[in-house]
Amino acid sequence: MKYVLLCVLIAAAIVLAVVVFSRAVGGGFITASRGATANHSEAQKMHQQQQSDRNADSEKASAYAESLSK
Secondary structure: OHHHHHHHHHHHHHHHHHHHHHHHHHHHHHHHHHHOOOOHHHHHHHHHHHHHHHHHHHHHHHHHHHHHHO
16 A cells, blocks of 8 residues: 555656646747747737746745645
């Protein structure tokens, strides 16, 4: 039973890592593709928006994690 629980926890950590990594890599590709269109001001604006959205999501996740640990 211990091994089943350990496997489930490892699988959850792997899924979380894949989600975080794919989001970071995907954001880079999106920014690069926007920059390649020669509309650099729009690419910069969208990149800054994406960064602020990511920061807001991080703050929400931190608040959620703190509420779970109480």
